[in-house]
Amino acid sequence: MKRLETVGIGEEVTTMSPIPKEKLCSRCKKKKLLSEFCVRGDSKDGLSYWCGDCRKKYHRAEERKEINRQASKKHHKTEKGKATQKRAAQKYHGTAKAKLKYRRKNLKNSYGLTLEQYDQMVEGQGGVCAICGEINVSGHRLLVDHDHKTDKVRGLLCYRCNFGMGFIDDENFVNRSKKYLKKT
Known part of the structure; x- marks a missing residue:
């Protein structure tokens, strides 16, 4: 220099x-x-x-990774690869981690609730249905009830009450039901 x-x-x-x-x-x-x-x-x-030896080792390793990535892409397009992918997906979707991830996503996308907010609602209702006051004995968790017109969450219901509320939200159904009951 x-x-x-x-x-x-x-x-x-x-x-x-x-x-x-x-x-x-x-x-x-x-x-x-x-x-x-x-x-x-x-x-x-x-x-x-880096020295020449280290550069060579690094580039060889990167080349091997790329070759493996390309081979993996090819494999996933074959029938055997598709079957392997399907088995792996089925195995994952059965795990508690996958179910919890789906539940969080569903609550957020459908009702704008986090899992923590849902748990607070359950605690606030004492773990019982907001209509019948019974613990959900069917083995299902309490379901989120919301107004279909405003999308506002109303509370948590058991499966039976939530199913019934679905019909009550439909005014035509309620009117037809009243007419039916008057006939009999």
Whole structure:
């Protein structure tokens, strides 16, 4: 490396700094000869940060990963690959983690509720149906009841009451039901 030094008044002399013969590879942390590093214009010393061996190992590993990715893509398009994917998906969807993820997503997308808000509603209702006051004995959790016109959440109901409310929300059905009951 060249360096300018001032020797006397107005005299500048170019001197050479001693050039190091070795450099530390930032990947393997070994000192190696400068000849083992590639040229790199944007580094301070004009050489690569990694030695040639480390660069080769890195690029070979990346190449292997890409080959595996491409092979995996090809495999997933075959009948055997599709069957493998299907089995893996079925296995995952049966897990508690997948069910919880689906439940959170469904509550959020359908009613704008988080699972925590749902749990607070259950606690607020004492764990019972808002209409009949019974614990949901059918084995199902309490269902979110909402006004279909405004999408506003009204409360939590057991399966039977929620099913009945679905009919009550339909005014035509209610009127037809009243007419039917009057006939009999």
